[in-house]
Amino acid sequence: MFTVENTIKWLTIFAQKIDENKAYLSNLDQAIGDGDHGTNMARGTAAMKTALTEKPFDTVQDVFKTAAMTLLSKIGGASGPLYGSAFIGMAKQSADTASDLPAIIQAGLEGIQKRGKAEAGDKTMVDVWLPVVDALKHKALSKELIQSKVQSTEAMKAKKGRASYLGDRSTGHIDPGASSSGLLFESMIEGGVLNE
Numbered sequence: 001m002f003t004v005e006n007t008i009k010w011l012t013i014f015a016q017k018i019d020e021n022k023a024y025l026s027n028l029d030q031a032i033g034d035g036d037h038g039t040n041m042a043r044g045t046a047a048m049k050t051a052l053t054e055k056p057f058d059t060v061q062d063v064f065k066t067a068a069m070t071l072l073s074k075i076g077g078a079s080g081p082l083y084g085s086a087f088i089g090m091a092k093q094s095a096d097t098a099s100d101l102p103a104i105i106q107a108g109l110e111g112i113q114k115r116g117k118a119e120a121g122d123k124t125m126v127d128v129w130l131p132v133v134d135a136l137k138h139k140a141l142s143k144e145l146i147q148s149k150v151q152s153t154e155a156m157k158a159k160k161g162r163a164s165y166l167g168d169r170s171t172g173h174i175d176p177g178a179s180s181s182g183l184l185f186e187s188m189i190e191g192g193v194l195n196e
């Protein structure tokens with residue numbers, strides 16, 4: 001289950017991983033987009049990390065709300081509103097209880113899909129979020145699974161976002177948003193969320 005402590009730990013690890021992989025994520029975006037995904041994400045997650053240290057949090061919902069607002073306002077691009085919508089969905093779902101992990105991540109996925117309309121196989125972050133929700137329902141989430149889902153976007157043709165303008169030329173490259181979402185869920189494992 002999510003607690004205030006492990007949620008903050010999760011998101012702080014996420015911010016660190018994004019910072020470490022900033023250049024890598026922008027390189028991925030250089031191949032099929034405009035090369036800004038790493039800097040967009042690093043700007044947003046750095047602001048989120050700071051915001052999470054600035055006041056005490058009483059509930060998991062408050063942590064998710066603060067994350068949503070900083071990501072939404074600071075990431076920019078296409079992925080800012082998408083990550084923002086994910087965290088707004090997770091905040092809403094954790095209003096009563098933060099114990100149902102799959103339901104909370106599923107609410108995040110629904111936020112992304114409501115805003116971006118991407119389906120499985122469209123070569124977006126949805127191609128990581130969907131199988132992660134499924135794995136959580138079966139208590140089968142692992143870093144290996146996350147990595148394989150990130151990797152699976154390489155062979156896909158982009159149907160949404162900037163990369164879709166490339167058509168067939170978008171194949172052969174890992175999707176940057178799928179990669180950053182992979183870091184999000186690896187951080188969740190490292191934050192100990194699955195153990196509590």
Ligand SMILES: Nc1ncnc2c1ncn2[C@@H]1O[C@H](COP(=O)(O)OP(=O)(O)OP(=O)(O)O)[C@@H](O)[C@H]1O
Pocket residue numbers: 029033034035036037040041076077078079080082112115116117118123124125126160161162175176177178
């Ligand atoms: N409709 C969508 N649904 C889900 N994810 C999407 C969608 N469109 C784009 N993405 C994700 O966003 C990532 C690109 O994010 P990035 O921060 O680079 O924004 P951008 O496309 O450069 O934005 P902008 O077009 O405003 O410059 C993609 O790799 C993909 O995973």
Ligand SMILES: [Mg+2]
Pocket residue numbers: 029033034035036037077162
């Ligand atoms: Mg981009």
